[in-house]
Amino acid sequence: MEFKGSHILSVSQFTIEDIYTIFKTAEIMEPYASRKKKTKVLEGAVLGNLFFEASTRSRISFGASFNRLGGFVNDTVGFKFSSMAKGESIHDTSRVISGYVDLMVVRHPEKGSVTEFSEASSVPVINGGDGPGEHPTQALLDLYTIYKERDSQLNNLNNLRICLVGDLKYGRTIHSLVKILSLFKNITYIFVAPEQLQIPEEIAEFLKSKNHLVSKIDNLKEAVSNMDIVYVTRIQEERFEDRQEFLNLQGYFRFNKEVYDNYCRENTIIMHPLPRDSRPESNELDVDLNDIHNLAIFRQTDNGIPIRMAIFALVLDVVNKVSQYGTDVQWYTPKR
Numbered sequence: 262m263e264f265k266g267s268h269i270l271s272v273s274q275f276t277i278e279d280i281y282t283i284f285k286t287a288e289i290m291e292p293y294a295s296r297k298k299k300t301k302v303l304e305g306a307v308l309g310n311l312f313f314e315a316s317t318r319s320r321i322s323f324g325a326s327f328n329r330l331g332g333f334v335n336d337t338v339g340f341k342f343s344s345m346a347k348g349e350s351i352h353d354t355s356r357v358i359s360g361y362v363d364l365m366v367v368r369h370p371e372k373g374s375v376t377e378f379s380e381a382s383s384v385p386v387i388n389g390g391d392g393p394g395e396h397p398t399q400a401l402l403d404l405y406t407i408y409k410e411r412d413s414q415l416n417n418l419n420n421l422r423i424c425l426v427g428d429l430k431y432g433r434t435i436h437s438l439v440k441i442l443s444l445f446k447n448i449t450y451i452f453v454a455p456e457q458l459q460i461p462e463e464i465a466e467f468l469k470s471k472n473h474l475v476s477k478i479d480n481l482k483e484a485v486s487n488m489d490i491v492y493v494t495r496i497q498e499e500r501f502e503d504r505q506e507f508l509n510l511q512g513y514f515r516f517n518k519e520v521y522d523n524y525c526r527e528n529t530i531i532m533h534p535l536p537r538d539s540r541p542e543s544n545e546l547d548v549d550l551n552d553i554h555n556l557a558i559f560r561q562t563d564n565g566i567p568i569r570m571a572i573f574a575l576v577l578d579v580v581n582k583v584s585q586y587g588t589d590v591q592w593y594t595p596k597r
């Protein structure tokens with residue numbers, strides 16, 4: 262795809278070549294992401310970081326990535342203090358904000374809403390999560406994490422065996438990740454969820470049509486044996502219309518050290534997009550796994566910075582100028 266000036270709305274936009282371009286650009290960004298270097302390449306550029314739905318890491322990660330390229334970030338958080346609470350349409354909000362900024366990141370609770378934003382915007386729009394729809398940059402950072410865990414070789418993403426656990430119906434990170442993985446060859450997907458939260462049928466059918474192996478099961482311990490990746494997700498409480506239905510499913514699966522030690526292969530990588538729901542009634546990914554090296558959750562969050570820097574640099578067409586505007590950092594940074 263042509264990145265310059267493009268909206269990033271869905272992983273369906275990407276080919277394997279695009280993923281290669283994004284990962285190679287992310288590798289260029291690594292020293293800036295880990296504060297070995299700094300750059301002013303986006304000095305003067307403004308990002309509109311519009312989050313109409315709860316977020317901690319995505320909002321800060323998008324903002325910090327833009328800052329690390331030398332740009333300025335303007336944030337808004339929540340509906341309540343936005344003009345949408347006064348009845349303003351997505352069209353008008355988008356048209357107005359695009360007159361103020363160079364790029365927008367938008368998170369919104371309705372599926373399809375970020376595409377609607379992009380249609381009214383004169384600047385590129387990046388989907389930061391549209392309800393239960395998609396979360397393309399999360400899928401890129403998840404895929405980049407798997408790539409790095411597998412010797413940074415795109416070929417090593419072929420033949421992957423991945424088990425996806427939790428809320429597969431509403432989890433947008435799942436929807437984006439399984440679709441982007443389908444670009445590779447011979448993937449085995451095991452979807453572990455109670456019937457009500459299983460992967461939408463059209464997604465399962467799409468994966469099968471690409472010649473991948475798909476199975477749905479309701480038994481965590483059976484599913485996790487012999488997997489390269491176990492990707493656990495939070496039950497998306499905010500998407501349930503009937504609270505009782507959420508309460509009935511809360512804590513349905515709990516992936517912990519006992520399950521890991523007794524049922525997983527030694528080299529299985531554990532992932533989660535975060536936040537994990539650490540309330541005792543939920544606890545889908547237990548803190549007793551925290552000391553296990555194969556728990557990749559914080560490597561995932563760290564990888565969000567070079568990936569989002571790469572997307573910004575590609576869309577604003579500055580990849581080749583990053584080092585020209587780069588210098589060493591002069592402040593204390595811990596060794597990583």
Ligand code: NCD
Pocket residue numbers: 318319390396399433434494495497534535536
């Ligand atoms: C996820 C999201 O918002 O979709 N979080 C994230 O962006 N890393 C997952 C979730 O909220 O469960």
